[in-house]
Amino acid sequence: MPRKNQFGKNIFTASEVATYALCPEAWRLTYIEKVSTDALKDKAKAGEKDHDIWTKNFDDAVYLTRAKYLIWILIGLLIVFYMIEVSIR
Secondary structure (H helix, E strand, O other): OEOOOOOOEOOOHHHHHHHHHHHHHHHHHHHHHOOHHHHHHHHHHHHHHHHHHHHHHHHHHHHHHHHHHHHHHHHHHHHHHHHHHHOOO
């Protein structure tokens, strides 16, 4: 939990900053709501599973987006080569 120094400014420990950078929700639960870490472990496992599912879906979306652009480029090239072939005849 942030503490005030002698000048009235909030001071955060390095571990608090690292926890917040990794997962702001975990920081909030640990330092603000004072939820024990044992209670967080089950939620963390469920969160990791949700993150894995989200990552897989994101990876699939990126792959399909790249595939879509590749297909459009190939269709465009086919049209260009067809028009060149027709104009040569």
